[in-house]
Amino acid sequence: MADVIRLLPDSVANQIAAGEVIQRPASVVKELMENSVDSGATNISVLVREAGKNLVQVIDNGCGMSETDARLSAERHATSKIREAADLFAIRTMGFRGEALASVAAVAELEIQTRRPGDDVGILVEIRGSEFVRQEPSACQAGSRFTVRNLFYNVPARRKFLKTNTTEFKHIITEFQRIALANPQIGFSLNNEGTEILNLPAAGYRQRIIHTFGKNINQHLVELKTETSVVNVRGYIAKPGYAKKSPGEQFFFINSRFMRHPWMHKAVTRAFEKLIPADAIPSYFIWFEADPASVDVNIHPTKTEIKFEDEKAVWQILMASVREALGKYNLVPSIDFNTEGRIDIPAGKPPAGTTPPEITIDPDYNPFDRGSSGTSRHGYEGPLKSRVHNWEELYRGFEEGKTEHGQGSITISGGQSPGTVDHRQDEDPGSGLPLLLQLKGRYILSPVKSGLMIIDQKRAHERILYEKFMKTKKSGSVVAQQQLYPVTMELNATEYQLLKKLAPELAGFGFDIRDFGRNTIVISGCPVDTGGTDPAAMIGDLLAEAASSGDSISQNKNERIAFNLARSSAVNYGRHLTREEMQEIVDKLFACETPNYSPDGKPVVTIVDHDEIDKKFRRP
Structure with missing residues (x-):
């Protein structure tokens, strides 16, 4: 053979x-x-x-x-x-x-x-x-x-x-x-x-970052510098408020060589814990200097994956350095002693005057005599009556006064509601009017015949705006809302190239954007339904989404743009809604083609049925 x-x-x-x-x-x-x-x-x-x-x-x-x-x-x-x-x-x-x-x-x-x-x-x-x-x-x-x-x-x-x-x-x-x-x-x-x-x-390190990513990043940079016998660490981290939901400004360098190191990335994110949202990524530009003998750069063909001789020590040094920088510039949050999740129920109207409590003593009362007159069998009845009276006053004040809205607050709204769907809402027995409640600045609650309907206010508004943007785009009847003062926005090179690619589609949604040269644009007009949303923030979110999604945004440009505009313009969590605003969201939501889910597929509406509520109270 x-x-x-x-x-x-x-x-x-x-x-x-x-x-x-x-x-x-x-x-x-x-x-x-x-x-x-x-x-x-x-x-x-x-x-x-x-x-x-x-x-x-x-x-x-x-x-x-x-x-x-x-x-x-x-x-x-x-x-x-x-x-x-x-x-x-x-x-x-x-x-x-x-x-x-x-x-x-x-x-x-x-x-x-x-x-x-x-x-x-x-x-x-x-x-x-x-x-x-x-x-x-x-x-x-x-x-x-x-x-x-x-x-x-x-x-x-x-x-x-x-x-x-x-x-x-x-x-x-x-x-x-x-x-x-x-x-x-x-x-x-x-x-x-x-x-x-x-x-x-x-230039120097800081100037190189600014020249590469634009002048806007300068005010967010915080310097870090640590020298040890194991490794020297220097560079800049961005303040927590600059953290983004998409990666792109995370850089590690070892002896002037770029490196990827997921474990070191965790050290940075660990230092930022509780300073940024869970889904946000901090920006950082960090240079390591170490003895070449303690670093192995020959473990991958591209030479971007690095192995340190003492990785645990480097990890601890890096996390400590980032935390020190955050603390030095007072970026660590102050301690909040408020109770988490407390419901702030406003008190009723203050009484006209203050009356000192009176104590009445019955000299003939015998606690061992069941037949004592004017008392319960426990011999004490006044505070119970007082509690009932206080709750009545509290509820009356709750209806008449203005509520302070914080985390965990509940807003009860009633009143005339044009166009209300009869089968959707029950009526407030006290007023005969539809009842709407806002919970924690996140949810709209409404009694329905099958139980309690709960609506996520931001996702509902996203669905409403998304379908409106898509209908406007398909109809071609786009109206731009001109800015009283055009907004100038400086982009980095990647963002600038992405914007050029998306420019025709953005114009179709109502954006009026002009190229000002040197990676700078001027935003003169925005889609009408974006309200008072910052134009630069909307464009920034769009470009961040485009950068993270790669080629996939090319396949569904209009849908992606409409979703990002809806997400940027929708009512935020924590905002107090009037009864009219809540009713408008509810009515427009159920006029949508797909009211049950947000544009990114998350649930918008859920109903807690009567049986489930009864179970909470252990009712048969």
Whole structure:
């Protein structure tokens, strides 16, 4: 029987190996930028076309390469970073495996143009699918220029599975931001289709964050700095009020290298416990400095997963550092001694005057004589009568006075209600009018023939607004409410690209948005039904949703936009509703096509039936 095991050709082996390193255009940007950082460059420019599918070009002013090095750099496992295995435990460079250029050259057309500062002439090397095409002298500036064209041209299956240009470019921006934040001492620029997206001059850590994510973040940054024998921690966390529901501004760096570390992320979120909502994510930009021998960066092909020698100690140091920063800037909440869940029932009208209590003593009363006149068998009746009288006064005051609404408060509303559905509500026996109650600033309660109906006020309003936005969009009769004072909003690069993609749909809902340049927009008009909602907050929520959902928002743009507008504009929990407002929500909810569920599928209405109520009181 013939042998069946054979060595693969170099071209096939290179493509297989490249699959671990080069997964999408953003991977090319990452590898080439890291090479430029290692070259000692002080300025790095990135140019892309078609989201990097057709062109990625990285230009730097680093040390450049000789003719021999330029050609050898595209060979697999050829590197200038290490010489022996022991060097793996003292790595401070971004690259060290000698795989980046070889992997790129295996799945694309690669052109290298480079010159060392002391050389009169540079060199141009062209490689296509791991095969050298040409090598010749070139007149070029000192440094290097790497040009990658037609990514995955020889691996059609890989190219087929690339996402839309918007999604792929978003990944490019993410990789660009990670390297730029890790190296604030280097100037970076990003150009897409001839348009400058980011221009980051060399600066300090805080300025680099501001240049990358916009001026608005500056007021929210809180510095942290801790030095220990295990690890040094420095950077910035954002104040609790800046926490968002979608990820995107969480960055860890170790020795100027971006890293993912879910366990360290838990240390930060643990420090923020009880300061932010359970579903919110704090923003942070944290740099670690540690002995390279205590850090293993060689456990993943992308070198983004890191292993610390003493992870428990680093975890404790990080959490303590974040807590110290929060405490130093008085961001830890004060202790609230109020009883949780207390029902605040307002007292009735104050009495006209104060009458001291009178005590009447019956000298003939004998506690052992069952026949004592004028008393109960326990010999004490006054306080019971007083309690009944007090509750009557309390209820009267409750109806006549204004209620103070806090957590756990109940609002009882009655009155004339046009358009009330007869079978839905019972009547208040005392007034013959429909009865509505508000509980805890969250729920609308209404007696119905089958029991007690409970409505989540915010979800109900979301359903009402969602269907209204969708009907308006489909009808094409959109009316924009012009802002008295247009709102200027500065975006980061990712948000700006997403907004450009969503602009036509936003206009269809009633937004009037103009591009002001430099990642800045001006909002002049909003949909009519958004009320007094902050336009910048609405756009920010929309972009956060788009960033977290990726390509899925492209499939249902109108539905996603309508839902986010409804969620931003709906009545908030904790707000006191008048009887008219509650009745309007109830009537409009049951006029909706799908009143039982919110736009994101959560229940809006539930009914507690009479049997369940009776069980609570152990009635047969």
